[in-house]
Amino acid sequence: MQRKSKIIITAITALSLIIIIFLILDLTGLWSRDVLDTTYTGEADAHTVVITVDSQPLIYDGTSTFNPMMNVKAVDDAGNDVTNLVSYSITSTPSSIKKVINYSINQKDYSFATAQRNLELENYSAPSISFNCDPRWTIGEEQLNTFIDDLITNDDILADDGYGNDISENIYSENINNITSPGEYNVKFSVVNFLGDKSTVSGTLIIDGKTRTDEVNITLTQSSVIIPLNSPFNPYDYIESATDIDGNDVSHDLSVSCDVDTSQQGQYTVIYYIQGLDQISKKLTVVVS
Structure with missing residues (x-):
């Protein structure tokens, strides 16, 4: 009986050893495959x-x-x-x-x-900004978004690159976007030229809370006109003035709706207005005969 037990124990031990050997070999193979699969191939050396x-x-x-x-x-x-x-x-x-x-x-x-x-x-004097008007303005809040563009368009503010070249279109404000309510503000205007040199000047901007475009007055030279067939017609020739609440000229803000066809006889209507303010408009009757 004891001999039989020893044989069984020996067999179990041998079988266990075989299983352990297979496990070791299998794990070794897995490890080898893992190493092979994750081998990193670096990029070629950078060119000097x-x-x-x-x-x-x-x-x-x-x-x-x-x-x-x-x-x-x-x-x-x-x-x-x-x-x-x-x-x-x-x-x-x-x-x-x-x-x-x-x-x-x-x-x-x-x-x-x-x-x-x-x-x-040579012959360089650095960039500069100058005003063609008193650098003190009173505007409404609705004019803030176009304020600098309006100054540039009207040549109220000019910038030079240091060589006599106009770079006014590059003028920007460093702090106008911080204005959110009525009050008096010191506004800084800056420009940077192609050399990276910068010029900065200041002006006073007053936001008084009034809405100027709500009180625009449009005046035409006449309310109606008769023109000959096939004759030239320019609707802007009939604008006498357009002013805001402060008497400032805003004629450059006017839009014109015109369908006049001078090659066709008939009666036409030309409408002068400010974009976004349809309630403020003037009409010109045009008769082509």
């Missing part, structure tokens, strides 16, 4: 790039188009011209007429590369 620039300063006098890429070239380690990948920025120095142009390539597959070149400015 050399940016070359003229050793002499770039001199600019404002008489031609500014070209900071003049005599700049970039070549990678395969000999390819990659100048088109070069970007630049301009930094100031203590001298207002001397700056530094910083060139760089910061692109995927290319190592970071930089170069610098001095920039010297």
Whole structure:
């Protein structure tokens, strides 16, 4: 009986060893497969790039188009011209007429590369902003969104790039968007030229809470007109004036609805109005005969 028990125990032990060996081999295979499946293949090394620039300063006098890429070239380690990948920025120095142009390539597959070149400015006086009116305005809240555009359109505010070129369209306000209620505000107007130089001036803006466009007065030279067949017709010729509550000219805000066909006899109606204020309008009757 004891001998039989020993045989059974031996058999169980051998079977257990076999099972353990199979488990070890299987786990080893799984581990090997895991390692194989997660092997990382890195990207190829980035190309090195050399940016070359003229050793002499770039001199600019404002008489031609500014070209900071003049005599700049970039070549990678395969000999390819990659100048088109070069970007630049301009930094100031203590001298207002001397700056530094910083060139760089910061692109995927290319190592970071930089170069610098001095920039010297001739006949340069820095950007400036000037007013053609008293820099103190009183407007309604509804005029805030178009206030700066109106100043520029009316040439009430002008900006120069430092070389005599008009850059008024680039004028912006640094704090007008903070105005949310009636009151008196110090408004800052700024402009930045192509060299990154900035000019800032201030004006006083009063928001009085009145709605000016609600009291626009449109006056026509006449209420009706008779014109010959096939003769020219310009509806704007019949506007005498358009003023707001303060007497300011707002004729540039007028829109005209006109379907006059001078090649066809008949009676037509021309309507003068301000966009969004349909209740404020004037009509001109046009008879083509």
